[in-house]
Amino acid sequence: MFLGSYEPKLDEKGRVILPAKFREELSSGLVLTRGQEHCIYVFSAREFESMSDKIRQAPVTSKQARDYMRVFLSGASAETPDKQHRVTIPATLRAYAGLDRDLTVIGTGSRVEIWDATAWQTYLAEQEAAFADTAEEVIPGLF
Template sequence: MFLGTHSPRLDEKGRIILPAKFREELAGGLVLTKGQENCIYVFSAREFEKVHADMVGAPMQNRQARDYNRVFLSGASDEVPDKQGRVTIPATLRSYAGLDRELVVIGAGNRAEIWNAQSWETYLQEQEKAFSEIDEDAVPGNTK
């Protein structure tokens, strides 16, 4: 499970050093893809297979499902971290997420997310107030 907030930097070759806490789970391979809110989702290869299996179950007749699958999968890149725990983020994904040198990597349960540091701060400021006001009935998976 991916948890926490980390602040690595993007090097001049477009690589990021994965947070130490995430390396074991991602050592066998990972998939980077476009995330919502202009971040990059990072899945272990095993978790990405589960996500993909769920996507395959969506009816092809559903236009929203087709559109989502196209954007999500066309931007995907499978990668293997090097011995130092570095992974290259493809230029198309760096551009999509507006990544520059300063990054934030957050744990989001079944995935990690890579954010432009300023975009993350803006997003977090907007969401923290709403977070404190969320009704327990609106939280997915919340059982009483």
């Protein structure tokens, strides 16, 4: 399970060093793809395969499902970390997420997200008030 927030740097070759706590689960391979809110989703190869299986079960007659599948899968890139635990983020994904040198990498349970550090701070500031004000059951059975 991926948890926590980290602040690595993007190097001049578009690589990021994976946080130590994420390395074991991602060491045998991972998939980077477009995430929602202009971040990059990072899945272990196993989790991405499971997610792909679920996506393929969506009816081909659903325009919303087709649109989601196209955006999600067309941006996907299978990668393997190098010996220094670095992963290259393809230029198209860096541009999509607006990545600069300063990054925030967060664990969200089954996946990792890579954000431009400024974009993450803006997003978090916007969401914290709503998080604190949540008065009803947003996640069934949680509260």
